[in-house]
Amino acid sequence: MIIQRLPWAGIRISEGDIVIVIDPISRILEEFGGAHEPMYPLSFFGNADAVLITHLHEDHFDPDAIIKAYGAAIPVYVPNEVAETARAAGLTNVNGVAVGMSFEIGGDVKVTALPSVDGLGDVQSAWVVEGGGRKVIHCGDTLWHGYWWGFAKNYGPFDAAFLPVNGAVLRLPGMLPSGQPICLTPEQAVAAAAILGAVRLVPIHYGTMQNPPIYIETPDIADRLAAASEGKVNISMIKATETVTL
Secondary structure: OOOEEEEOOOEEEEOOOOEEEEEOOOOOOOHEEEEEEEEOOHHHHOOOOOOEEEOOOOOOOOOHHHHHHHHHOOOOEHHHHHHHHHHEEEOOEEEOOOOOOOOEEEOEEEEEEEOOOOOOOOOEEEEEEEEEEEEEEOOOOOOOOOOOOHHHHHHHOEEEEEEEEOOOOOOOOOOOOOOOOOOHHHHHHHOOOOOHHHHHHHHHHHOOOOOOOOOOOOOOOHHHHHHOOOOOEEEEEOOOEEEEEE
């Protein structure tokens, strides 16, 4: 299994002849300060056989880019509750997936939807992808939650966990600010990866957006990951376009 980082929170999984992309995007909206790392058209990374979307926030769901790169008819899997919204964006082969449901892609890759907790209270799923004797989990932009132990018991251990690490604090118009992170901090991501029994933590969801006071990324991410992970889990901080082989 070969994993390639896409910008922000996206990854591209190659297992044999099957290619799956999770949360692929080609832009960051200007209200979040635009992109602070290079962005690419999805076609830059090659083909895909299926798309998995954790949730429909615009920094995780880019239907125009998906259609342009892969065609409107590519199989797209989303949480069951938001399937109609995804179809309304122009995608013609949207599959709603309930939590706990598993399905196969190409006969060689198994995907399972697990619960996840979104920082704004919106519907979100985590995805477990298995193939070639390897297993990974991608958790979107999850907060800390109590599902980690159940994930480990029922689905683990994992060869890699793709977890957000930037502990971002939001201040959006019309919302009373909480001052609390809307996704995992570096220390929380390490703790989650350790509970999951992950061989390695591949950080996602960092380094791309910073637009105070609307969007504030937590500081010193790399140093904090290194300090928290010592003796617990390996960290693979790969940049967009870089790959890791499991």
